[in-house]
Amino acid sequence: MSMLAHLLARFVRNGRLTVIHHDDARESFGSGRDGPDVTVRLHDAKVQRELFFNPELAAAEAYMDGRLTFENGGRVLDLLTLFSVNRAGLGSHPVQQALRKVWRALKRRHQSNRVGQAAANVSSHYDHPRAFYELWLDETMSYSCAYFSRPDMSLKEAQVAKMRHIAAKLAIEPGMTVAEIGSGWGGLATYLAAVCGAKVTAINVSPDQLAASRDRVAQAGVADRVTFFEKDYRELTGTFDRVVSVGMMEHVGVAHFDDYFATVKRLCGRDGYAMIHAIGRMSPPGTTAPFIRKYIFPGGYVPALSEVFASTERCGLWVDDCEVLRLHYYWTIKAWRENFEAVRDEVVAMQGERFARMWEFYLAAVELGFRDGSNMVYQLLLSERRDAVPVTRDFITEREAELATREGVLPWRST
Incomplete structure (x- = not known):
């Protein structure tokens, strides 16, 4: 044998x-x-x-x-x-x-994300042509877990619901200042400015995403309320009423968790609070799969909640709320994979056969990780003061209902 x-x-x-x-x-x-x-x-x-x-x-x-x-x-x-x-x-x-x-x-070496190296790791994934992502993402260009408040929602509806859910947790009043750590293609910053009336300072280390984001807020008529910077999160200064970070902590690396949460605490100041949305695992600490580490997210790591909470404890932060989204990312990635399969020929024409096969493998692997494996998404509310966040969760549902009435026609790209 x-x-x-x-x-x-x-x-x-x-x-x-x-x-x-x-x-x-x-x-x-x-x-x-x-x-x-x-x-x-x-x-x-x-x-x-x-x-x-x-x-x-x-x-x-x-x-x-x-x-x-x-x-x-x-x-x-x-x-x-x-x-x-x-x-x-x-x-x-x-x-x-x-x-x-x-x-x-070799876990900590694999997750080396020093200033400068972190930008190189991120650019290897996110700086593919914007047109490539436009082929299979929904109109909001959201590349993170959606929020399926109803099982029959379209992907676009679920991504807008995710923004609404996050904005409700942040309880933003018009004129409040918000720091966004890792701004993607600018969808959430646009929502917070257009729907909530916030003044947003957003950072990203991907030049292509920043260019697309500036186009988006200009199109939405809120360029005067959103400022984008090409910065590492550790380089952002000032204090803000709220801090939000969606789909970015996975790129931090466990050796840098204390840097990350200390930065969040500093940016919030004494009276503000933060909302962190990231991928985690319900199992004990592990490692990043070799294919994902080599080809998809170099330097990336999905932490156990025990690793996350150990760092918030060391940094002196209250975990005011923790919500675990279990199947939401499975539904999201399944929709992405199906969208990708429908435009595969266009991907090959744009990026080549080998790239298309790599992306097929990636989307299928992560879809199954959220269906059969230990992966999930968690959302944390964090603050220095124990009473910075309302002490019951009723405010989230109430805010979501209010925000839904304000959304109107948001300026997402047309299909």
């Missing part, structure tokens, strides 16, 4: 995986029950060795390079679903256990 066959026999228990080797030999693994039936073809002998030593990364790279292909109409999502329903078996293999020990030992 080959090394790969030994691994797969131990790993694949649910569903079935059929492997056609480069010499046309076939091997099948699994019960055929409780999972997909997937057939892959390996186009050279080297793929077999690579898959044994690092299956998560090697499967992605082999697919990106066309050295692993699917038979019988199979898709990346099918293969990754097979991985997902058998994840316990893979983790129990001695070679994989040894590999994970190495990753844990």
Whole structure:
């Protein structure tokens, strides 16, 4: 039995995986029950060795390079679903256990996000052409977890609902000052200025996103109320009534959590408070998957809440509220993947076949991480003063209803 066959026999228990080797030999693994039936073809002998030593990364790279292909109409999502329903078996293999020990030992090095390095890590993901993201994101250009207050909402409705939910938690009054750490394509800053009447100072380290954001607030007629800066979060000065950070903490790295929360505390001052929206895990601390770390989010890390709360404790912050969104990101990413599949030919024309395959693998992997794995999204309200935030949650629902009446026709791009 080959090394790969030994691994797969131990790993694949649910569903079935059929492997056609480069010499046309076939091997099948699994019960055929409780999972997909997937057939892959390996186009050279080297793929077999690579898959044994690092299956998560090697499967992605082999697919990106066309050295692993699917038979019988199979898709990346099918293969990754097979991985997902058998994840316990893979983790129990001695070679994989040894590999994970190495990753844990290198965890802080992998998450190095010093000033300057952080910008380089972010730009590797976000500075693809804006037109690429426009192909498969919704009209708001929101690239973070939406909020499905109803299961039948469209993606655009759920993204606006996310902005409304965040704005309600911030309890912004007209004229209040808001610092946004990691502003994406400017959707939330636009909402806070146009709907809430806030004065927003937003920072980002992606020049392309900043250019798009400035266009957006100008189009919305609120350019006089929103200022964008190309800065690292540690370089922002001043104090603000509110601080908000959406989908940015995942790029901080556990070694820099204290820097991040100390900065949030400083920007809030004594009387303000902050709303943090980020991806977390319900399991103990871990590491970033090798494919995601190498190709998608270098320097990124999804923390356990124990790591987050340990840092807020060290920084002397009250966690006034914590909400865990469990399936919302699964629904969001599923919509992104389906949108991406519908425009795949356009992506290939714009970015090339290898890039399209990489993005297919990424979207399918993270979708399943939120459906079958330990990933979730959390929202925190943080303050220095224990009474900076209302002491009951009723204000959130009340504010959401009020904000919905003010939204009118927001200036999102047309489809």
